[in-house]
Amino acid sequence: MRTADVIGNAARNAFRSRLRTTLTVLSLFVGAFTLTLTTALGAGVNEYVATQVATVSTGDALLVAPAVASETTEGPTPFEADGRQQATQPNPLGSGTLLNAADLETMRGLDGVDLVEPVRMITLDWVAADGADEDARFELDINPSSSLGRSDLVAGDQLDNGTDAAQVVLQEDYVAALGFDDAESAIGETVELGYTDAAQAEQTIEAEVAGIARTSLFAAGAGTNESLTDAVTEAQAIPGQPEAYVLAVAHLDGTGPDGAVTDQDVDDVKALLADADLTGQTVEDQLGVIQTVINGIIGVLSAFSVIALLAASFGIVNTLLMSVQERTREIGLMKAMGMSDGRVFSLFSLEAVVIGFLGSAIGAAVAIGLGTVISSALAAGPLADLPGLTILLFDPVNVLLVIVVIMLVAFLSGVLPARRAARQDPIDSLRYE
Amino acid sequence: MTSAPAPGAPPVLSAQALTKTYGTGQSRFDALKGVSIDVHRGESLAIVGKSGSGKSTLMHLLALLDRPTTGAVEIDGEDAASAPAKRINHLRNDRFGFVFQQFFLTAQQSVLENVTLPLLVAGVPPRERARRGMAALDSLGLADKARNRANDLSGGQKQRVVIARALVNEPDVIFADEPTGNLDTATGTQVEDILFGLQRERGITLVVVTHDEDLAERCDRRVTIADGLITDGAGR
Numbered sequence: 078m079r080t081a082d083v084i085g086n087a088a089r090n091a092f093r094s095r096l097r098t099t100l101t102v103l104s105l106f107v108g109a110f111t112l113t114l115t116t117a118l119g120a121g122v123n124e125y126v127a128t129q130v131a132t133v134s135t136g137d138a139l140l141v142a143p144a145v146a147s148e149t150t151e152g153p154t155p156f157e158a159d160g161r162q163q164a165t166q167p168n169p170l171g172s173g174t175l176l177n178a179a180d181l182e183t184m185r186g187l188d189g190v191d192l193v194e195p196v197r198m199i200t201l202d203w204v205a206a207d208g209a210d211e212d213a214r215f216e217l218d219i220n221p222s223s224s225l226g227r228s229d230l231v232a233g234d235q236l237d238n239g240t241d242a243a244q245v246v247l248q249e250d251y252v253a254a255l256g257f258d259d260a261e262s263a264i265g266e267t268v269e270l271g272y273t274d275a276a277q278a279e280q281t282i283e284a285e286v287a288g289i290a291r292t293s294l295f296a297a298g299a300g301t302n303e304s305l306t307d308a309v310t311e312a313q314a315i316p317g318q319p320e321a322y323v324l325a326v327a328h329l330d331g332t333g334p335d336g337a338v339t340d341q342d343v344d345d346v347k348a349l350l351a352d353a354d355l356t357g358q359t360v361e362d363q364l365g366v367i368q369t370v371i372n373g374i375i376g377v378l379s380a381f382s383v384i385a386l387l388a389a390s391f392g393i394v395n396t397l398l399m400s401v402q403e404r405t406r407e408i409g410l411m412k413a414m415g416m417s418d419g420r421v422f423s424l425f426s427l428e429a430v431v432i433g434f435l436g437s438a439i440g441a442a443v444a445i446g447l448g449t450v451i452s453s454a455l456a457a458g459p460l461a462d463l464p465g466l467t468i469l470l471f472d473p474v475n476v477l478l479v480i481v482v483i484m485l486v487a488f489l490s491g492v493l494p495a496r497r498a499a500r501q502d503p504i505d506s507l508r509y510e
Numbered sequence: 511m512t513s514a515p516a517p518g519a520p521p522v523l524s525a526q527a528l529t530k531t532y533g534t535g536q537s538r539f540d541a542l543k544g545v546s547i548d549v550h551r552g553e554s555l556a557i558v559g560k561s562g563s564g565k566s567t568l569m570h571l572l573a574l575l576d577r578p579t580t581g582a583v584e585i586d587g588e589d590a591a592s593a594p595a596k597r598i599n600h601l602r603n604d605r606f607g608f609v610f611q612q613f614f615l616t617a618q619q620s621v622l623e624n625v626t627l628p629l630l631v632a633g634v635p636p637r638e639r640a641r642r643g644m645a646a647l648d649s650l651g652l653a654d655k656a657r658n659r660a661n662d663l664s665g666g667q668k669q670r671v672v673i674a675r676a677l678v679n680e681p682d683v684i685f686a687d688e689p690t691g692n693l694d695t696a697t698g699t700q701v702e703d704i705l706f707g708l709q710r711e712r713g714i715t716l717v718v719v720t721h722d723e724d725l726a727e728r729c730d731r732r733v734t735i736a737d738g739l740i741t742d743g744a745g746r
């Protein structure tokens with residue numbers, strides 16, 4: 078029997094008992110549908126996290142914070158005059174303890190550390206278009222790590238820390254509020270920023286709009302460059318209070334080709350920091366935790382669809398066993414006419430593969446269709462605050478993989494019935510009533 | 511007969527001291543107890559005997575559908591026992607045609623598809639299959655039924671379809687197990703005429719298992735089986 082005929086006959090045989098095949102296909106459909114959706118969800122969320130990581134990471138820097146104090150003795154911690162200060166308010170980036178000037182010096186002295194920049198928290202009260210009225214002022218949050226990271230820009234350029242000019246990167250929703258026609262036309266314009274200095278006096282400072290950023294999960298708030306940060310920090314510093322920082326950024330020396338920072342460099346500096354009672358994390362380290370959680374959730378969801386597939390595979394076994402039973406005589410006849418065991422096996426296992434293909438292809442197609450609708454509905458509604466997030470990302474490779482895996486499962490389910498058919502004795506089959 | 515066997519040519523089929531035992535222990539049953547038989551090219555051989563005497567069993571062994579417990583079967587002098595499964599499959603596909611006790615037609619398939627099954631197994635391309643299938647149906651006066659579902663035919667028509675299927679691969683030997691068993695006398699005679707016509711015109715060897723005295727009478731030769739042994743008629 079020619080291979081083309083085997084495939085053609087397997088496909089036709091699958092539809093001899095239409096209702097039975099349809100039901101089996103349906104059970105596979107459920108598995109394929111959910112598996113396609115969960116992989117798409119995983120791909121969508123991880124892809125989003127990855128682009129977000131890119132917006133905040135320069136790749137060669139470590140975020141350094143004091144190591145979380147581990148109490149070794151009972152009772153109150155002894156006072157040290159030149160010890161670290163405790164933060165008065167919790168902050169999401171560092172631990173409760175703040176870095177002091179000595180810590181910065183320690184970091185600067187470590188092998189492999191090129192440059193250390195402390196992260197300074199500044200507070201701005203409002204932003205307004207240049208020369209605007211008092212009632213056209215808007216509140217503004219500053220992202221403390223903005224001067225080191227990169228923003229996900231819709232227009233303009235990243236902040237320039239080398240220039241003396243004060244620069245800001247504003248978020249998309251400020252464009253219309255400040256009276257600009259679009260993001261593009263805001264670039265290079267001057268805005269007024271208001272803040273309160275250490276003496277509780279209101280101050281204003283002018284800054285140039287360097288770029289307009291998309292709202293992002295990890296970099297919420299506006300960005301300020303070094304020169305602007307310096308100016309505001311100076312004015313807000315309380316005289317006589319020692320320097321204290323939530324976080325510092327250590328830029329590393331690379332030992333790799335072209336001065337690239339290798340994983341080894343990062344690990345070395347991390348070890349040195351640990352010795353100095355400090356902890357260093359790359360942005361990827363911090364986001365890795367989030368990704369682990371996401372992957373865990375996706376994994377559980379996928380496990381459910383795998384269970385559905387497992388149930389479906391028993392359906393295939395059952396369907397094919399019935400099919401083999403019904404066609405006992407036909408199998409006997411074909412074998413009497415010289416059909417080899419191998420070809421009989423292929424005929425039935427391919428029938429299983431055809432069923433698998435139908436179930437998975439239809440399941441994947443419906444999942445893509447429905448998922449695209451749901452995804453765009455969510456993007457317009459509940460997820461509108463996270464632009465750039467495609468919650469269901471249908472990667473062709475993943476979809477194809479799902480189909481191939483299910484066809485493989487179907488094939489494996491077909492092995493038992495197909496073997497039974499292949500091993501049938503033609504004489505017994507022909508005597509079969 | 512158009513093709514009398516050439517003197518000295520080996521028989522198409524030759525069986526020596528065949529035994530066939532089914533089951534073991536308590537349920538052990540000797541269906542054949544030492545049967546030797548030669549079938550010559552172009553002849554028609556009737557195998558007769560009571561029900562359960564072992565006729566079908568013998569035919570299955572001669573047709574290489576089953577292996578004997580002891581003894582040997584030779585095809586044109588070639589020992590079948592030592593041949594690999596692939597060769598046996600090929601021999602059956604290429605040299606033999608089968609008419610079984612029941613029709614064994616696939617009900618949902620068309621008449622043409624049923625008839626061309628041996629060609630499908632042989633790996634003949636679809637066009638060629640259809641052409642040869644139509645030729646076989648035509649020779650049995652069923653060309654107009656080619657597209658019908660096999661299930662929709664009458665008993666006699668079904669048996670003719672089965673014969674068309676048996677000869678579509680242009681076999682040397684047709685094995686027929688009770689070819690007229692399911693048919694009324696008139697239709698039975700018609701089917702007999704077709705079979706003997708094939709033997710006469712195409713030189714096809716016939717091995718016919720039957721209860722029917724008249725059918726056995728029309729064959730060139732007959733052997734009678736009783737309790738797994740040849741009791742009447744020369745095996746060779």
Ligand SMILES: Nc1ncnc2c1ncn2[C@@H]1O[C@H](COP(=O)(O)OP(=O)(O)OP(=O)(O)O)[C@@H](O)[C@H]1O
Nearest residue numbers: 532533539541559560561562563564565566567568
């Ligand atoms: N697979 C088997 N297992 C056990 N016994 C079997 C088997 N096949 C056949 N037999 C027995 O072997 C004997 C011969 O069977 P066979 O089918 O050759 O008879 P037959 O002469 O063709 O009869 P009929 O004319 O009724 O078709 C019977 O008694 C049958 O019960």
Ligand SMILES: [Mg+2]
Nearest residue numbers: 565566611687
């Ligand atoms: Mg019989």
